[in-house]
Amino acid sequence: DAPIYVEGHTDSAGLAETNLVLSLSRAEAVVDALIDYGIGPERLYAVGYGASLPIAPNDTAAGRAQNRRIVFAFEDIAR
Numbered sequence: 001d002a003p004i005y006v007e008g009h010t011d012s013a014g015l016a017e018t019n020l021v022l023s024l025s026r027a028e029a030v031v032d033a034l035i036d037y038g039i040g041p042e043r044l045y046a047v048g049y050g051a052s053l054p055i056a057p058n059d060t061a062a063g064r065a066q067n068r069r070i071v072f073a074f075e076d077i078a079r
Contacts, residue, residue: 002043009070054065
């Protein structure tokens, strides 16, 4: 079973350190939910990126909302 990386992101509002903690907390909450749904915890990895990887400008409310997100990354393991 391939590892699943749950990546938390924030907008740029607030302090960088606070955003890192918040993004990791978001990712950990999703990992906990996935475990509750039966996905093995040995496959799940929570990662927090804070505001370092925006997908939209942070100068509008809509852009900030897009940047507050969770991304799932699946590692492909050749067998």
